[in-house]
Each structure stands twice: as C-alpha cells, then as structure tokens.
Amino acid sequence: MTEAIVFLAAAVIVVPIAARLKLGSVLGYLLAGAAIGPWGLALIGDVSHTLHLAELGVVLMLFVIGLELDPARLAGMRREVFGGGSLQLAACGAVLVGALLAFGLPWQAALVAGLALALSSTATAVQTMVERNELATPTGRTAFAILLFQDIAAIPLIALVPLLAAGGAAPGEAGWERFALAFAAVAGVVVIGRYLTRPAMRLVARTGVRELFTAFALLLVVGIAQLMTAAGLSMALGAFLAGVLLAGSEYRHALESDIEPFKGLLLGLFFIAVGMTIDFGLVASRPGLVLALVAGFLAVKAAALWAVARALGVTARQRVLFAILLAQGGEFAFVVFASARGAGLLAREWEALLTLAVALSMALTPLVLLAHDRWLCRRAEGARAADAIDEEAPVIIAGFGRFGQIVGRLLFANGVRAVVLDHDPDQIEMLRRFGYKVFYGDATRLDLLRAAGADRARLLVDAIDDVDASLALVDRARASFPGLPILARARNVSHYFELRLRGVTVIERETFESALRAGRAALEALGVDAFRAREMADAFRRHNLATLEATLPHYQDETRMLNAVKAGREELERLFAKDRERFERERARGGEEWR
C-alpha cells in the first residue's frame, strides 16, 4: 500500500513538472523513478520486482496499438517489418559489436551485448511518437515496423546467451520442441483472438456489469502474455497479435477505452522502474567513463540508424528524427545483460555499466528530441528572417494536412496571405518551394504562435487533426491572444462540443459537409429531384446544428466525464434519436416545408 502511494505521488508530482517544461512524460516518469529509487530517496527497495510487474504496461501498449492496426494493414507492413527490421538490426548490431570488441570484450560477450544494444526501447519510442503525433507519419510507421521486428528478434537473442556460454551445445531435439511450442502458442493466440474472444465478450457484455467487461479485457491480455511467456516468446508480441486480431471487432472501442487507463498507469510504472535502475553511484564514481559510454553509444547507434534510414527511404528531413527516436537502448537489453552475467558471459562491471548506459540513453531521448526541435525551429525562423519584411499575413493556419491545405489553397488562390504551422518537415519543404510562409513545429507552442504573428493576425484557422492538440491550441490562443478570432475544424461531435465550450463559434465538422453531399447524391439516385434533395440536405443541416446547440448544455454535465472515445459514440446515438424526433415535430409544424 505504501509502495502504491510512493509510486502514485512521485508520478503526480514529477510528471506535470516535466510536461510543463516540455520534456515529455517519459522523462518525467524516469525522473520520478530516479527520485524514489535506491539512489534517490530510497523509498522503494525491490526494483526488479517492480520492473517485472510494470512490463505489463508495455504489453498493454502493444495490445492497444494492435487494436488500431487491422490484419490487412499489418500484412501491408510485412516488408517494412522484416526487411527494414533485419537491416536495422544487422547494421546497428555490426557497428556496436565492433565497438565493444575494440573495448576489449571477448567475442561472445561483445556479440550478445552488441546485439542487445542494437534493440531500441519500444516503450520510449512509441510513447514519444504518440505524444508527438508521429506514429501515423511514414517515418513513424517505419520506426514502428522496426520496433516490431526487434520484439521478434529479442527472443532468439535471449536464447542465444546460454548457447554461447555453454560453448555451443547443439539445439537438437530441444530446439524442435521449443519451435513447436512457440508455433502452438501463436496458433493459440490466433484461435483465441479470432474465434473465442468475440462470443465470450458478447456473453460478458450481456451481463450488463460494466466492470466485468474491463476485467475480461485485462484477463485476455494478461492471459495471452502468460501463454507467450510459457512458450518462450515475447509477451508484448503476443498482446500485439491479439490486438490486431480484434481490430475489426465491434468491441474494439470498448476494449481500447477500458485498457487505456491501465496501460497508461503501468507504462508510467515501467518508466519509473527504469528510472530506479539508474545507478547513480556508478555515475558518481566514474563520471568520465559513463559519459563517454553513453555519448559514444548514442552517437554510434544514431549514425548507423541514419545510414539505415537512407536505405529505408526515410526522407532526408526526417532521418535525424528517425535516428533519435530509435537510438536509445531498450528494455530487452536489461534482460539480456542480466542473463549474460548469470551465464558468466559478461563481467559484473560491464553489466552494470551497460545497464546504466541503456537507462541513461532512454532518459536522454526526450532531451535530444527537444534539442532537435529547437534546432529545426531556429532554422525555420532563420529562413523567415531571410524572406524578411514582406507584409504581414492576416491568417494563421495551424495544421496543413488534408483539411488545412484546402482552406489554405482557397485563400492563396484569392490572394490572401497565410502563415502555415505544421510539424511535418517534408510538407514544409514542399510548401516553402511554392512560396508559402511555413513554420516548423508544434502549433500549440506560444513562441511559435507569436513568431507567426498571432498578436496581429485577423484569423486563426485551427485545422490540427489531433483533438487534444487542437484544443490545446484553442486554450493557448484564447489565453494569450484574446482578440484573435478562431475558426476550427472538429473531428467529431465531442470535439465540436469541447470547442464550443471554449467559446469557438465558427466550427466545421470535417466530414459533415461532404457526407451531406453524398446523402444528397443518394437521394437523387433514388429519383428525388436534384433541387429537392438539396433542400432536404439544407433542412437536415439546420436541424442537426440546432440539435447540437440544444444538446450542448447537457454535454458538459454528463458526457464530459466519460472517456472521449465512449463519449463520441454515445453522443452520436443521442443525436440520431434527437434528429429523428425534431424532424418529425417540425414536419408536423412546418406543413409545406416537409412534403
């Protein structure tokens, strides 16, 4: 109980500070861990036990990611996973093994440790990409594919340790047995995910006891993780597979929203545990060596990654980002180092040093990324200073994806100047070439908004696709530039409500108008006169907006407390009912208008 209090309090105190300083939650948790660990306040003794429990966080994370990737999309990533992954492992592994050999390690130790160092931290990299909204970009996808491959590759690597230590006992029958066991486990996961889970969930859902569904979801993931461990496979990989198999199911959203809080907490605990492993005693006694080791490791691996990125078709502007995202050592390295020491392959001193280097490299990832962003931002602003003194643009467009682009092009086509803020360097390069004024970076940052002229602009177009970022931008703009009118893109109804509650009045739901047009076309296809279909769509829009506005006061009370995903669904159902109701009523009242 006291342990729980220590963990929760450390997270609640340190993480918000780190977030405030724009360091990201990963570093926040790591710092919290360092603070309560054996080298900090020494509030928690048993680090390895915590680390073990917290691994579930990584498992749940991969399950949730799997839920968002259906099998077809995963099959499409085959080449990226196996081609890209093996290339990365070979390149980084070769360089790191070579470096360790140069340090005088015996070849067996160098081989195992070098390959282990070549693995990256799925937890750090994915969490960072999620926070930066990078997972959906091509670079993010490539990085994720490589992390997936590493999860697969980690298993034989761990199995390699006893083999090397024993001097190469033939795998023989035992090897076959293990292979068969692994195959059976994967087949088991497929059967569970594909055929058993849905009927089971239907049964559980029918009981109507809400928390039972949550319990079932957790049982499913933990059970699969256990099954994979028993077969000597990666827990995370198994959970990922189960997620993919359930991606197409009707329970996907429910699973996602039920698992989400557990995932977040346990992932936090995982980083806290890693933070606790950082051996500050070693840092203090041999600072020079540790520094050289960490810096050397990161530099060597990042350089290898940079070269790999080229071969994998990552665009020039994104290669540095890609290298930073994957340069840190991963959680598997801890396991490999520990078992290598246990098998007598790795000296105790080296194990401690390498473990420390990996933990520190995880902590450095957010910091290096921050420096990278600063650097890019400076470059972007430098370029602006070079165009110099052109007249001020009256419009700021934040987010220049599918939505913002059309807004921007309409404005530009009519000679209205706009400043564009986006976080995709490739996009920016292209826009620059066409003479757009583009700033790189997170549009929710105050300094960037100011640089874009938010205090003088006449309109801010918030076209960011990420809901949280979009709302964060509105909050910031309202607080710092109260006179600046905002036009916002809403992804869905709950986003619409959140924007309305923040005082935004000009809101376009991103798919509403086009869907209305499709509805019109459907009516026409059924023989309704084209203009009549248009009048029907106009009336529908009017009713729909009136309903939205009428629902707004209730939204705040009830719905807001629920998870955003769930809220969106329930809101939709309620709207359906209301639309129908209003339609009928006004049809009765309006007489002529509704024939």
Added chain:
Amino acid sequence: MDGPASILVVHAHPYPGASRAGRVLLAALEGLPETELRELYSRYPDFDVDALAEREALGRAGLVVWMHPLHWYGVPSLLARWFETVLAKGWAYGEGGTALAGKDCLWAVTTGGDTVAYSPAGRHHRPFADFAPPVEGIARYCGMNWLEPFVVHGAHAIPDVALAAQAHALRARLEAWQAGRR
C-alpha cells in the same frame, strides 16, 4: 390603428459591403425602436432560407419592408427564393393562409436608372410605376396593405447629399408609421 408596431426590414443585396446606397439607407434606420433587420445574403449565402425562422420574424412585425436593388426589373434571386419558400400556401395564402393578412408592406427599392431612363422616351421605355405590379401583386395576394413604394433612382450616381436626404425621408416614413400605431 391595430396590429403590432414592429417593423421587419428584409434586405436583399448580394454584396452589401459594396453598396453605397444600401449602406446609407440602412444606417439611417439604426436605432429605430422595435425594428429588426434581416440581411438575406449574409444570413443565407447558400440560399438555404430557413422558412420557419423567417415566418417567425414576419409574425412579429406589423410592417414588412422589402428592400433591395432592382435586378432585371425584379427582385434579386435570393429574395425571389425567399418568396417561394417563406410565403407558402396554407400560411401566406390559400386556405388558412392568413399569417400576413392585414400587415402593411413597404417596397423600398433602388434603381440604377434615373427618372429619364424610366420614361416612355428613356432606355426602359416605361415609367417606373409600370414595373411595380409583380411585387405589389405578391403583397396583395397575401392580404397585405400595399403602401406607396419608396424608390431611390440613379443609386450609383446620386450625390451624397441627395442620398442622405432620401435616407432621412425613409426613416421619417417609418417613424410616422410607428407613430400611427401607438
């Protein structure tokens, strides 16, 4: 006199920002008590006239002003659309269609041509009064009282002073109408 003393001004100009006459006339109406202005082209740029909302506004008024520039001897297309959707059978005319009956109607129209153009010898070959019947017919068909139209000729070229005088005259007419109601 009977009926409410409220005035509803239905203004239809596609580019109100570019219309000097419209701007000056509307400015003169500012501050009139119980007067509602509905700018059709700003409210319904997509021509999706909200008939129910318009009927509610009409219901409140004792005097309805249709204000617009003359386009091809008639009303701008959005006002025509407004007539079609708002003045429906069973509401504005026909059986049970008495919502507008007894209300007063003032046509406030601006034209490009001057009185010379609107004469048998002029460009339009007819006096302006010959072009009024279609609009007058709409009002009368709905049972409204047709007031003497308010016309500003030569709206592009009219000097500022003359325009100001016209605007003043319009306000005076509306004020007189309201005085008659109280």
